[in-house]
Amino acid sequence: MPVQVVRLDADLPLPAYAHPGDAGADLLTTVDVRLEPGERALVPTGIALALPSGYVALVHPRSGLAARHGVSIVNTPGTVDAGYRGEVKVLLVNLDPREPVELRRGDRVAQLVLQRVERARFVEVEALPSSPRGDGGYGSTGGFAST
Numbered sequence: 001m002p003v004q005v006v007r008l009d010a011d012l013p014l015p016a017y018a019h020p021g022d023a024g025a026d027l028l029t030t031v032d033v034r035l036e037p038g039e040r041a042l043v044p045t046g047i048a049l050a051l052p053s054g055y056v057a058l059v060h061p062r063s064g065l066a067a068r069h070g071v072s073i074v075n076t077p078g079t080v081d082a083g084y085r086g087e088v089k090v091l092l093v094n095l096d097p098r099e100p101v102e103l104r105r106g107d108r109v110a111q112l113v114l115q116r117v118e119r120a121r122f123v124e125v126e127a128l129p130s131s132p133r134g135d136g137g138y139g140s141t142g143g144f145a146s147t
């Protein structure tokens with residue numbers, strides 16, 4: 001599916017899928033970032049999109065950064081609305097309790113997953129139809145073996 005993209009930073013490449021079949025296209029940071037343990041930063045990616053109506057782009061963390069450095073995204077997954085025309089940004093956080101992390105301009109810091117979305121027409125009712133789960137949640141089916 002074609003998606004119109006403007007490069008706000010002409011020296012950096014467009015988002016790209018690393019392999020055929022990948023769901024996520026990698027997003028780059030346009031700036032150097034140093035995150036102390038527990039610190040967060042809103043990082044620019046140098047792109048703006050015009051998603052087709054009926055789609056959303058979700059900003060997901062990269063598992064490699066998470067596993068190696070404890071870097072995740074505060075609002076994961078970030079929601080890029082179809083009507084948003086501003087720069088896509090990533091709210092990175094360093095969850096490592098001890099080590100700072102340094103990311104360089106051009107590093108792949110997140111991945112963008114496009115999905116089709118439905119919009120609800122919310123219909124108010126007095127009572128909901130029953131279901132096998134009912135209002136059970138938050139561990140109602142049990143937890144780990146020890147709990």
Ligand SMILES: O=c1ccn([C@H]2C[C@H](O)[C@@H](COP(=O)(O)OP(=O)(O)OP(=O)(O)O)O2)c(=O)[nH]1
Binds near residue numbers: 079081084087
């Ligand atoms: O990780 C993200 C999340 C959001 N956005 C942009 C696109 C999105 O369409 C807009 C608003 O995001 P969201 O709705 O999550 O934020 P909000 O706090 O509800 O702000 P608003 O009142 O502008 O909707 O910010 C990003 O670039 N990256």
Ligand SMILES: [Mg+2]
């Ligand atoms: Mg919003």
